[in-house]
Amino acid sequence: MSFAMAFSKKEDESGLSSYYNNKTTIIQEARVFNESPISPRKCRALLTRIVYLLYVGETFSTQESTTLFFGTTKLFQHKDSALRQAVYLTIKELATTAEDVIMVTSSIMKDMQPNSEVIYRPNAIRALCRIIDPSMAQGVERFFKAAIVDKNPSISSAALVSAYHLFPHAKDVVKRWVNEAQEAVNAKSGGYFGSVSTGSGFFGGGSSQSGAQTVPSSSNITQYHALGLLSLVGGKSGAGTTLKNAMALCMLIRYAAKVMEEDPNVQRQMVELLEGWLRHKSDMVNFEAARVICEMKNVTAAQLTKSIAVMQLFLSSPKPVLKFAATRTLAALALSHPASVAACNVDLENLITDSNRSVATYAITTLLKTGNEASVDRLIKQITGFMSEISDEFKVIIVDAIRSLCLKFPAKHAAMLTFLSGVLRDEGGYDFKRAVVEAIFDMIKFIGECKEQALSHLCEFIEDCEFTKLSVRILHLLGIEGPKSSQPAKYIRFIYNRVVLENAPVRAAAVASMAKFGVNSTDPKLNHSIAVLLNRCLDDVDDEVRDRAALYLKVFKTQTLVEPYIKEDSVLSLAALESKLVSYVKDTTAAAQPFDVSTIPKISRAQAALESARPSTLDTIGVPAAKKTSSSPPPPTAAETQSAYAEKLAAVPAFASYGPIFNSSAKPLPLTESETEYQVTCVKHIFKEHIVFQFNVSNTLPDTVLENVTMAMQTEDAGLTQDFVLPIESLSAVTSPGIAYVSFTRDEPEDYATATFQCTLQFVSKELDPSTGEPEADGYEDEYQIEEVELSAGGDYIVPSYAAFGAEWDRLKAGPSVTETFGLGTSVESLKAACDSIIEVLNMEPLGGTEVPTSSSVHTLQLSGLVTGGGGKVLVRCRMTFSQGVGVTLELGVRAEKQDVCQLVVNAVGG
Known part of the structure; x- marks a missing residue:
């Protein structure tokens, strides 16, 4: 029975498959390897079962793997070529867990000899790279070099791929194969994939025949593997014009994209190169070149013209994969260049009815981003027709596009809200329903005309909502927006139903939402009704619900508690609180003083929800960050950063x-x-x-090690005295980055010292011995000039902290305050640029005014922060005007708890 036929049967129903692929049974049957004479058919069948088990995730113990491994190696004595291939495949998989596998090296190397059978050599090369110890790589170097430049593509590719896998363990050895890899890149097409047995095949029965036929190859796949190895070892290839393999060209295009990202100055030359590949005969190369151009940073409409023309041709292709790739790329590009993508709208509209619903989904979302207001109703009608035919993943894509469209064409909010409320009642998972709810939230926030209707739709949704998180979020929003509506009482019924019918978290959220109606309402009748409903909640079986009800009933009776417990929209940053508490507990000198909560920065409740959902990133703070991908975790919050730094510095005895x-x-x-x-x-x-x-220092030179790395800092400003320098003992490309510290004493701790430091990196440079990898004995002292470091008045002494600006500004009215006027000049091109610059200089929390209307010439920015060392709260109100020829004029108003803090802020902006 062939392998394919065996899988076509439903063996699981009879239990035969579980017996056939039972690990214990296979180990017992391994005695077939010791039979004399050996039966190639039985051995191939058993090897097939072993490999199958490994591929589906089964594991063998070390002892089991070793037994099977050495039982398999006994089959080397048989000349059956199909059996030999199965042997190589099996030992390659077992080598990772078996012991003493290096003992079969000699048997494998016999099949690597140039005079051995061509069909054996690629398998032997692949197996050898899994078997040998890294220290043996130099001993087999000549075999690999010869195989890389072999005229047979299958042998050359096997050697190149094996070198790729060897590189992490034997970098110095593999780097010496650059010339051979370069030769493989430049090799002309032709040659053979090797002898192919005319017997019954790899898994089948029967023996191979001696005069094996050869199958000519013109795929040039060796170029793809050679180019990958060259990029890994840092080699350079000038063979861009000689590459024939489409996969190799795609790889080269991706390398070009990486070069453009690292050095934007070469973008123009690279675009010319990429545009040449847009005319390649391979669709794969055409698409890859067009995609890279579309995804370039700061790409212009003129540079996109040819790429979009290629994508437009793909839209009418009979191949579904090309249509899908083109529509997905255009959907992403439409976010930043909708006018350029609009040229494809006619072709995209033809794809709305495409049988492939994935293609239709991306076509619709692209049209939603590029279409005009007149086409909204027609597009939404077409979307409604196939929402039930696509998966949740694509439904989310469409809903996100509708969400953007709501803000782009607010006049069409009625049709879009009807669509969103309709799909909200459809079947779907959490991610889909969350996307719809988020879209409705945005409409409530930015389109005032639809607020009450949208709230009504959300009330109907929570009647049957099966997701606790969504119910809680909607109840929270009802508590904020419901009291502001014309008829707040109509929402109370929906909220109280949740207290009666839902689980404990939803009931607790409903209690909090009802309380906000009572606090913000001026209707005594409504307030009395809410008090009655809250009293009923005192008998709830859940303590959280009872406690909340009791708290809010108390707040109703004592109006002074309303502001801090219900209307206050800020909370302490938990990450910062934890960090400060840990430092307080560890500091024996501070134990006699009470813990000062006023030094903890505050954040909004929305920020707190995000902070609580973030993954821990403490291990990655303070070192040069790697490039972020779409799957990378979000960056740490400011409070998490502070906590991480505190943990790192606590581990240094000198501090x-x-x-x-x-x-x-x-x-x-x-x-x-x-x-x-x-x-x-x-x-x-x-x-x-x-x-x-x-100072986080990285050494990128692979052949050099730096020792006794220190930072020399010099300044002419008074107020700081240098204590000591903690050097980096040794720094190589492998151990980078390292951390060097320089400590200064503040001569007057109550003052906010400012200074500019000239910085020079000093070290002893030593070359690495290529044979041993150890630094040479003799080195030389060297230094490296870097940019200045500034200790600024604002950004280094102020911590962002959230506050209710209006109430805090009035509270500080009687305290110290300063008002100054500054002319920022024409170097600041807009009010938006002025806002960004002020926020960066002062390092304060923006509370309002970060969004600047493009047509506005007058603007106000509000900022809040805490000053270190007991400086207390500081608020800043920036009133700005902009006029052509004059630029931005700034009136800076500062209120704080201490006079020197006001001056600190003024100096930061004026300096």
């Missing part, structure tokens, strides 16, 4: 007596260009009596 950290830089400051041989970033840590500069 044990410094006490808690008041503030650390929000993000590392780059002091070198990204392409330089030494890369340095700086983080500043403010203590009560000290300032510590943390």
Whole structure:
């Protein structure tokens, strides 16, 4: 029975498959390897079962793997070519768990000899790279070099792929194969994939015949593998014009995209190169070149013209894969260049009825981003027809497109809200329903005319909502927006139904929502009804529901509690609170003083919800970050960053007596260009009596090691005295990045010292011995000039902190305040640029005014922060005007709890 036929039967129903693929049974049957004479048919069948088990995730113990491994190697003595291929496949898979596998090296190397059977050599090469110890790589170097340049593509490709897998374990050896890899890239097409047995095949029965036929190959797949190895070892290929393999060209195009991302200055030359590949005979190459151009940063409409023309041709292709690829790329491009993509609208409309619903989905979403207001009703009608035919994943894509369209054409809100409320009643999972709810939330926030209708739709949805998280979020929104509506009482019934019918978390959210109606309503009758409903909740079986009801009933009786417990929209940052508490507990000198909660920055409740859902990123703080992908975790919050820095510094004995950290830089400051041989970033840590500069240093030179790496800092400004420098003992490309510290004492801890430091990286440079990998004995002292480091008045002493600006501004009215006027000049091109600059300089929490209307010439920005070292709360109101020829004029109003804090803010902006 053939392998394919065996899988076509429903063996699971009879239990035969579980017996046939039982690990214990297979180990017992391994005695077939010891029979004399050997039966190739039986052995191939058993090897097939072993490999199948490994592929489906079954594991063998070390002892079992070793037994099977050495039983399999006994089959080397048989000349059956199909059996030999099965042997190689099996030992390659078992080698990762078996012991003493290196003992079969000699048997494998016999099949690697140039005079051995061609059909054996590729399998032997692949198996050998899994078997040998990294220290043996140099001993087989000549075999691999010869195989890489072999005229047979199957042998050459096997050697190249094996070299790719060997590289992490034997980098120095594989790097010496660059010339051979380059030769493989430039090799002309032709040759053979090798001898192909005319017997019954790999898994079938029967023996192979001696005069094996050869099948000519013109795929040039060796170029693809060779190019991949060259990129891995850092080699350079000038064979862009000689590449014939489509996969190799696609890889080269992706390398070109990487080069453009690292160095934007070469973008123009690269675009010319990519446009040449748009005319390639392979659809794969055409698409890859067009996609890279479409995804370039700062790409212009002129540069997109040819790429969009290629995508437009793909839209009318009979191949579904090309249509899908083109529509998906255009859907992403439409977010940033809708006018350019609009040229494809006619072709996209033809795809709305495409039998492939994935293609139709992307066509619809692209049209939603590029269409005009007149086409909205027609598109929504067409969408409604096939929403039930697509998966939740594509439904989310469509809903997100509708969400963007709502804000683009607010006049069409009625049709879009009808569509969203309709799909909200359809079947679907959590992600789909969440996307619809988020879209309705945005309509409530940005389109006032549809607020009450949207709230009614959400009330109907929670009547049958099966997702607790969504019910809680909707109840929270009802508590905020419901009291502001013309008829707030109509929402109470829906909210109280949740108290009667839902689980404990939803009941607790419903209690909180009802309480907000009572606090914000001026109708005594409504307030009395809510009090009655809350009293009923005191008998709830869940303690959270009872406690909330009791709390809000108390608040109703004592009006002074309303502001802090119901109307207050800020909470303490939990990450910052945890960090400060840990430092407080560890600091024995601070134990006698009460813990000061006022030093903890506040965040909005919305920010707190995001913070609680974030993954931990403490291990990645303070070092140069890798490129982020779509699957990367979100960056850490400012509070998480502070906590991580505190943990790192606490592990350094020299800083044990410094006490808690008041503030650390929000993000590392780059002091070198990204392409330089030494890369340095700086983080500043403010203590009560000290300032510590943390320098993250990376060495990108693979053949050089730096020892005794220190940072020399010089300044002419007074107020700081250098204490000591903590060097990096040794820094190589492998151990990078390393951290060097420089500590200063604040001469007057109550003052906010400012200074500019000239910084020089100093080190002893040593070359690495290529044979041993160890640094040479002799080195030389060297230094590397980097950019200046500035200790600023605002950003280094102020921590962002959320506040209710209006109430806090009035509270600080009687305290210290300063008002100054500044002319920012024409160098600041707009009010938006002025807002961004002020936020960056002061490092404060923007509470309002970050969104600047393009037509506005007058604007107000509100900021809030906490000043380190007991400086207290500080609020800033920035009133700005913009006029052509004059630029931005700024009136800076500052209110704080201390006079020197007001001056600190003014100096930060004026400096």
